Amino acid sequence: MNELHRLWQLFQPYRTWMLFGTLAAILTLLANVTLIAAAGWFLTAMAAAGVAGVSMNYFTPAALIRGSAMIRTAGRYSERLVNHEATFRLIASLRVWFYQHLEPLAPARLQQYHSGDLLSRIRADIDALDSFYVRVLVPVAVANVSILLFTIFLLFYHPLLALSGLTFLALAGVGLPIWSQARGLAPGRRIAEDEGALRAAVIDGIQGMAELTLYGAAERQAQRIDSLSRRLIADQTRLASDHGLTQAAVGLCASLSLWVLLWIAIPLVDDGRLMPPQLAMLALFTLASFEAVAPLPQAFQMLGRTLAAAHRLFDIVDTEPAVAEPDTPSPRPERFDIEFTDLSFAYPNAPRPALSGIRLQVPQGTRAAVIGATGSGKSTLFNLLLRFWAPDSGRIRIGGHDILDFHGDDLRRHIAVVSQHTHLFDATIRENLLLADPEASQDAIEAACRVAQIHDFIAELPESYDTWVGETGVRLSGGQGRRIAVARALLKDAPILLLDEPTEGLDAATERDLMQALDKLMAGRTVLLITHRPAGLDWVDQVLVLDQGRELARGDVSVIPTAMQAALLPRHTEVEPT
Numbered sequence: 001m002n003e004l005h006r007l008w009q010l011f012q013p014y015r016t017w018m019l020f021g022t023l024a025a026i027l028t029l030l031a032n033v034t035l036i037a038a039a040g041w042f043l044t045a046m047a048a049a050g051v052a053g054v055s056m057n058y059f060t061p062a063a064l065i066r067g068s069a070m071i072r073t074a075g076r077y078s079e080r081l082v083n084h085e086a087t088f089r090l091i092a093s094l095r096v097w098f099y100q101h102l103e104p105l106a107p108a109r110l111q112q113y114h115s116g117d118l119l120s121r122i123r124a125d126i127d128a129l130d131s132f133y134v135r136v137l138v139p140v141a142v143a144n145v146s147i148l149l150f151t152i153f154l155l156f157y158h159p160l161l162a163l164s165g166l167t168f169l170a171l172a173g174v175g176l177p178i179w180s181q182a183r184g185l186a187p188g189r190r191i192a193e194d195e196g197a198l199r200a201a202v203i204d205g206i207q208g209m210a211e212l213t214l215y216g217a218a219e220r221q222a223q224r225i226d227s228l229s230r231r232l233i234a235d236q237t238r239l240a241s242d243h244g245l246t247q248a249a250v251g252l253c254a255s256l257s258l259w260v261l262l263w264i265a266i267p268l269v270d271d272g273r274l275m276p277p278q279l280a281m282l283a284l285f286t287l288a289s290f291e292a293v294a295p296l297p298q299a300f301q302m303l304g305r306t307l308a309a310a311h312r313l314f315d316i317v318d319t320e321p322a323v324a325e326p327d328t329p330s331p332r333p334e335r336f337d338i339e340f341t342d343l344s345f346a347y348p349n350a351p352r353p354a355l356s357g358i359r360l361q362v363p364q365g366t367r368a369a370v371i372g373a374t375g376s377g378k379s380t381l382f383n384l385l386l387r388f389w390a391p392d393s394g395r396i397r398i399g400g401h402d403i404l405d406f407h408g409d410d411l412r413r414h415i416a417v418v419s420q421h422t423h424l425f426d427a428t429i430r431e432n433l434l435l436a437d438p439e440a441s442q443d444a445i446e447a448a449c450r451v452a453q454i455h456d457f458i459a460e461l462p463e464s465y466d467t468w469v470g471e472t473g474v475r476l477s478g479g480q481g482r483r484i485a486v487a488r489a490l491l492k493d494a495p496i497l498l499l500d501e502p503t504e505g506l507d508a509a510t511e512r513d514l515m516q517a518l519d520k521l522m523a524g525r526t527v528l529l530i531t532h533r534p535a536g537l538d539w540v541d542q543v544l545v546l547d548q549g550r551e552l553a554r555g556d557v558s559v560i561p562t563a564m565q566a567a568l569l570p571r572h573t574e575v576e577p578t
């Protein structure tokens with residue numbers, strides 16, 4: 001129920017829309033019931049007048065019927081218009097609300113979620129929330145108001161009629177929804193989870209299709225998708241069959257209500273307390289009044305899915321970011337020297353610390369390389385410097401300020417990163433470059449690309465800078481992608497530069513060209529370079545050698561242990577440092 005309260009809070013800004021949408025729905029329902037009841041009365045009265053051979057005023061009831069028909073049409077139109085508009089606004093704001101909470105959690109807190117599951121939360125779960133408004137809130141409000149008005153109306157004729165009408169309306173509008181909600185809770189929760197799992201499995205299957213085929217595992221993945229689909233379909237079928245049952249039960253309640261009404265009202269006609277046309281009117285009124293409660297069983301059945309969706313969203317929204325933003329952030333640093341002091345850090349549930357007691361000073365405008373075997377903690381050092389995680393102990397200072405005292409975005413504004421994993425978006429080359437500086441002119445873009453030695457290649461493409469790079473930049477080679485990343489970093493023009501194995505996986509010639517571009521990028525900046533390779537070591541002023549998260553050596557290139565030098569140095573690059 002806590003979720004319901006929080007959902008209601010989220011919907012607060014749309015109160016006015018909801019009020020008008022609900023009023024329009026109530027008006028439509030009342031007009032429809034009036035139309036049917038008045039038509040029943042009118043036809044019977046006309047028939048009775050014809051049999052008796054007396055004249056009657058048919059203008060007033062005819063006007064009432066026409067008026068009701070017009071109000072019903074206008075009401076339904078406005079109800080759809082207002083409720084759809086409100087729903088679209090609501091979905092849009094919910095997506096922004098969710099994204100705003102999601103963003104500070106990246107990357108540390110999101111690593112436990114599959115991107116397919118997150119996508120499912122952003123899409124399907126938020127869509128499920130919107131049905132809380134159109135399918136739950138509005139019908140419940142309409143049913144409450146209508147049942148009250150219908151009961152008062154029947155009271156004018158006889159208390160027993162009101163009592164019987166109220167009893168059957170309550171059975172269909174309260175009893176059936178309670179049953180329906182209880183039945184829908186478990187499958188609703190499973191549907192929310194299975195939709196996420198199915199999306200994740202399909203995305204995994206598509207992205208890993210080459211590996212799955214290579215290892216003959218495609219069939220297994222297909223079976224997994226198949227079993228998830230079957231479970232989803234089984235739950236959806238159960239909900240659909242329950243929905244059919246409840247609709248039949250609402251019809252049964254309406255028919256029983258009609259029979260009881262006739263049983264009570266016919267004696268009233270006999271002793272003259274009720275006119276025959278009034279009996280026809282009340283009979284049709286009774287049948288029509290069940291339109292007020294018909295949507296409720298399904299609404300409450302969906303509540304399980306809606307609450308599960310809300311729970312999954314609040315789960316993420318309530319997650320604390322790995323690093324809290326300071327209440328009073330430090331001003332912009334004046335200098336850009338970096339200092340790591342006694343830095344220690346362990347990932348959650350890790351068997352050993354990723355870094356222990358690390359010390360390093362990188363004066364402004366100088367370059368340091370961090371080297372070490374796989375898993376020795378090099379990337380973790382960058383993760384901490386970028387404030388994706390907070391150290392367990394020790395400090396990182398930039399220009400004398402602890403980086404935890406900066407606002408995360410302010411800090412990252414001063415840092416550019418080039419890594420082997422630089423993400424290229426499924427957009428044009430220009431759009432990928434503008435990510436670093438949305439205001440950059442074409443001249444600035446071209447200048448950056450010239451330094452990164454990629455301009456000539458781009459200029460030769462038929463669509464030049466408007467060439468689409470494809471998902472994750474698949475239309476570019478590894479080396480070209482890396483150069484775009486260098487051009488991006490140049491456009492960002494940040495005083496601190498982090499290079500995470502920028503030449504990894506490239507052939508010697510491409511590595512040499514890229515190092516030339518990187519050399520220009522490094523000029524005048526404070527640089528930290530992670531590398532497994534000899535390339536770049538000639539450019540650095542000092543080296544930090546890590547071994548299983550601990551400092552093995554620190555100083556100039558000569559401190560690199562001999563065994564490691566043997567692995568690094570045979571392929572020294574031919575490029576002369578500037």
Ligand SMILES: Nc1ncnc2c1ncn2[C@@H]1O[C@H](COP(=O)(O)OP(=O)(O)OP(=O)(O)O)[C@@H](O)[C@H]1O
Nearest residue numbers: 111347350354372373374375376377378379380381
């Ligand atoms: N996000 C993470 N969650 C949990 N453990 C992690 C995470 N990232 C790294 N680790 C662990 O922390 C240790 C250091 O990893 P790190 O990525 O910093 O090493 P590295 O020196 O950069 O390795 P490589 O050269 O292979 O990139 C490893 O034992 C690794 O398994």
